[in-house]
Amino acid sequence: MFETAMTWNDLMFMLxxxxxxxxITAIAVAGGTALGIVFGVARSALSPWVTWPLAFVLDVxxxxxxxxxxxxxxxxxxxxxxxxxxxxxxxxxxxxxTAALCTEVVRGAILSVPETTRxxxxxxxxTWAQDxxxxxxxxxxxxxxxxxxxxxxxxxxxxxxxLWLGIIELLRASQILVTRLQEPMFILLVAxxxxxxxxxxxxxxxxxxxxxxxxxx
Amino acid sequence: xxxxxxxxxxFGKLDVLKGVDLTVARGEVVSIIxxxxxxxxxxxxxxxGLEPIQSGRILIDGTDVHARSTDLNKLRRKVGxxxxxxxxxxxxxxxxxxxxxxxxxxxxxxxxxEEIAVKQLRHVGLADKLKVYPSRLSGGxxxxxAIARALAMSPQYxxxxxxxxxxxxxxxxxxxxxxxxxxxxxxxxxxxxxEMTFARDVSQRVAFFHQGILAxxxxxxxxxxxxxxxxxxxxxxxxx
Numbered sequence: 057m058f059e060t061a062m063t064w065n066d067l068m069f070m071l072x073x074x075x076x077x078x079x080i081t082a083i084a085v086a087g088g089t090a091l092g093i094v095f096g097v098a099r100s101a102l103s104p105w106v107t108w109p110l111a112f113v114l115d116v117x118x119x120x121x122x123x124x125x126x127x128x129x130x131x132x133x134x135x136x137x138x139x140x141x142x143x144x145x146x147x148x149x150x151x152x153x154t155a156a157l158c159t160e161v162v163r164g165a166i167l168s169v170p171e172t173t174r175x176x177x178x179x180x181x182x183t184w185a186q187d188x189x190x191x192x193x194x195x196x197x198x199x200x201x202x203x204x205x206x207x208x209x210x211x212x213x214x215x216x217x218x219l220w221l222g223i224i225e226l227l228r229a230s231q232i233l234v235t236r237l238q239e240p241m242f243i244l245l246v247a248x249x250x251x252x253x254x255x256x257x258x259x260x261x262x263x264x265x266x267x268x269x270x271x272x273x
Numbered sequence: 274x275x276x277x278x279x280x281x282x283x284f285g286k287l288d289v290l291k292g293v294d295l296t297v298a299r300g301e302v303v304s305i306i307x308x309x310x311x312x313x314x315x316x317x318x319x320x321x322g323l324e325p326i327q328s329g330r331i332l333i334d335g336t337d338v339h340a341r342s343t344d345l346n347k348l349r350r351k352v353g354x355x356x357x358x359x360x361x362x363x364x365x366x367x368x369x370x371x372x373x374x375x376x377x378x379x380x381x382x383x384x385x386x387e388e389i390a391v392k393q394l395r396h397v398g399l400a401d402k403l404k405v406y407p408s409r410l411s412g413g414x415x416x417x418x419a420i421a422r423a424l425a426m427s428p429q430y431x432x433x434x435x436x437x438x439x440x441x442x443x444x445x446x447x448x449x450x451x452x453x454x455x456x457x458x459x460x461x462x463x464x465x466x467x468e469m470t471f472a473r474d475v476s477q478r479v480a481f482f483h484q485g486i487l488a489x490x491x492x493x494x495x496x497x498x499x500x501x502x503x504x505x506x507x508x509x510x511x512x513x
Contacts, residue, residue: 172356175356176356176362176419179349179423180349182374182377186377190377194364
């Protein structure tokens with residue numbers, strides 16, 4: 057018969073960690089998506105000559121491993137005397153990282169809207185902004201959603217790296233329990249199951265939206 | 274009235290229109306024929322300001338289309354255009370495709386816009402497709418929807434850019450019938466077309482474009498019966 061030293065309190069400890077993971081992910085994805093939309097629209101609408109500094113910064117954020125960004129940002133905020141807590145630093149870094157990835161998702165989705173369709177909208181007297189909100193965004197959303205869901209799930213898993221700043225999220229909570237209880241297999245299995253339970257509804261939500269939209273195609 | 278005066282248009286080093294003059298009066302139907310690359314379609318996109326021009330000018334009821342002071346969004350309400358590709362808005366139903374611009378551009382209420390949209394869709398024979406998404410329509414139906422969408426803005430001029438070129442031959446007729454109906458109702462129309470029978474039967478004047486120049490223009494009988502320009506003769510002997 058299977059036995060474990062893990063108690064309900066330990067499980068609650070892990071779930072509290074999962075709550076932190078969810079919080080950080082939600083803030084990072086919300087902030088990163090908002091920025092990503094602004095940057096993506098700018099990159100698709102403006103000349104590359106204007107947006108190259110932005111493109112360069114986003115390239116750096118996409119290329120440098122997240123762990124390095126977290127550690128560097130934490131050091132810099134201390135040097136600069138910003139007084140950010142590890143939680144705030146983590147949210148800012150993850151949001152910028154998400155924004156860098158989301159910008160490309162948005163840009164690609166916008167570019168997938170045929171130029172001729174946009175022309176038709178403008179020829180009806182719609183302004184640039186009306187064309188963007190009424191035609192481009194709804195059409196681009198259908199193209200970009202699967203990538204955005206992937207991005208969100210990826211960021212949730214990447215958020216585990218904030219444990220390096222001393223934040224006790226799901227993975228760190230599991231590590232602490234592993235050290236104490238010496239049951240790595242079982243505890244990591246529970247942690248994996250919790251990650252899955254968080255991701256699954258997001259993935260299913262995306263699938264349902266896609267299915268609903270596909271009914272029109 | 275649409276007045277086109279000495280219009281030059283180039284894409285980079287490629288000269289597409291080389292000094293085109295053409296005047297289209299209210300209620301007139303002018304067909305533009307010519308080989309591909311002769312500048313016919315470009316002229317239409319210049320007329321409603323979708324493309325800038327290098328020199329010359331285009332006046333619509335006296336308003337200079339390419340003047341800096343001209344509000345193009347406002348001007349375009351007057352000038353409808355239908356393209357070769359149907360350009361349906363795929364995420365909207367047929368009814369919403371047609372009501373979108375009247376609501377957003379003209380500021381109509383949904384009820385007002387729907388009343389007009391239903392009228393226009395009935396006009397083009399799509400009254401039974403209101404709640405359908407464009408992907409469920411045939412090419413001909415999508416093109417008729419695009420026509421209804423343009424008409425819902427109550428334009429005074431309609432530009433048709435090879436609207437039957439992307440259609441299955443079996444579906445060409447239904448779209449041409451719609452254009453004929455509009456012509457009979459007195460709509461001012463400029464139709465770029467490869468349908469010679471349509472050009473002959475429906476238009477008051479036919480213009481032949483060749484390499485960015487309006488080579489010849491006249492009543493259909495003259496253009497099809499006794500073309501003067503050697504290029505017109507060559508073109509028509511090829512398409513017949």
